[in-house]
Amino acid sequence: MEKIDYYYITSIQEGLEALKSLEASKYLYLDTEVAVKSLKEIDFFSDKVRLIQIGNEESIFVFDMYKIPEISSYLKSLLEKKGIIGHNLKFDIKFLKTNFNIFPKVVFDTMIASQVLSEGEDERHSLAALTYRLTDYHIDKSQQASAWGMENLTKEQLDYSANDVKVLRDLFSILKDKINSIPTPHKATGKIREVFGIENAVIAVEMAFLPEVALMELVGMPVDREILNRRLEEAQKEYQREYIEFVRAYGVDPFSPQQITKWLTRLGLELPKTQKGSLSSQDSALRKYIHMAQIKKLIKIRTDKKIIDKLKELQKYERNGRIYSTFKQIGAPTGRMASMHPNLQNIPHELRDLFRASKGRKLIIADYSQIELRIAAEYVNDETMISAFQEGKDLHKFTASLLTGKSYEDISKEERQLAKAINFGLIYGISPRSLMEYAKNNYGIEISLKEAQEFHQKFFEVYTGFKNWHEKVKDDLKKHHKITVITLLGRRIKVKRFTDAVNYPIQGTGSDLLKMAVAMFGKLKGDLDAYVVNLVHDEIIVEAKEDIADNIKNVLSASMEKAGKILLKKVPIAFDIQIAESWAEK
């Protein structure tokens, strides 16, 4: 490890002097060390922050919060008014908030920056990996899991803690140069640009969004524990009956792929090859045979098991009527988030009534409607589709009328359903054969391969913007092994496959939009008693004190509208929003 100078601060006197010398800096480098009780399960509410390391370009100070806890109120005013640079700041922010009620909002996170810069490629973004990749030296993480709770820390521990801050200087400078050399359709505005000199809008949005994620994780999603427990008990009773009956009746385990495959063959059913990524999974293939009693039972038993698994998962993480999930801010190459421990982004609809606002509060539930179609229309600049949206048409009915030649008013329910499958499928490069399967399995519409081919052809005749786009992408991929696609905000993603090339920029723009809306909401609402409690790709759930629910609804609407107007210039955005007691009321 490189030799490094720093000041270990153990008295208030020293602390105040240190703070004075940091006062002139626009931004500060920060890291914390926490005395965790269990390495496996870090507890943001009860684990204690031992050290807070703060530096600027000249100095690094290591504050020992066990020895001088009173310094925290001075740190608060400093850290909340400066820009804060760190690595994986969600972690530090959560601990600063729970331990000292310190909540920095103007941040630059080197991990998030690195993730954005990697453009969807699978790379490591730990502080060690990043330092290794971008600078001349290595850092030693051997002290990371050392005993940060002991009375006197070792020199190795203090050196280590200071060094983690020191490397941030180089990382920030290198990352910033890389970021500012990227061409971008949108320029950053606001604090992130002012304080850190960041010009890229994607980075600025991610950084503005980060504290909102930290806060969301700390607040947790409200759940009714009594109903949760009761529902699990009931579901288990019924499931056990079903399971025993199924095995007795058919002599196979409904969860053994091998046994079920044999069983289906005995029943004389056609089933697709179970290769990974093949066109139809067993599930969608099975739905074809839903009319058969045995298949109905198989599907029911699998669905019920799913519900039980989810209830158990929720029960495991419930604490005092709230569920504390962990979100990966950039969970997918498209920029979408991911949620885990538990996953709050795949809660079955039939369990959403478990999530209820706590006493004296309301949920405000909002989701963008048909957002990917709207984004796609704007993205490929398809005049026909854009006009339809501008005229407020139901796009599925509109497509149906274009494909069938019937008038818009005369479109039947079934025709609309088919058009819905076509709209979703064809935009993203589905083949006629898959379209046929897709329509049958997901929308219950039977069409022949020939019909599917005709719809496919007609679709691209009508929506020429999409035709041109697909051709351009195919062409680019013929010339290059790998191409970079760019979302409307300017997020760049490397892709090799055609389907990815047409999917990612649309899904990615959707994630840009949601993150921007949430960041704006956080800023607009100020100190009001309302908090985002869950985010599901195009949906925002806020919990607010009852008496301000109406106001919060307006603030959220304004944020979603504003974000939409920035990204979509031609296509109007639309969203549903309402005040509710439970998540089921949507």
Next chain:
DNA sequence: TGCACCAGCGCC
């Protein structure tokens, strides 16, 4: 027994 992999399925 533990691990890696995948199938299956919930959500968008």
Next chain:
DNA sequence: AAACGGCGCTGATGCA
């Protein structure tokens, strides 16, 4: 030639 994509959780399966 054919292809919609993304995520996480559980449990079967196969191997060491």
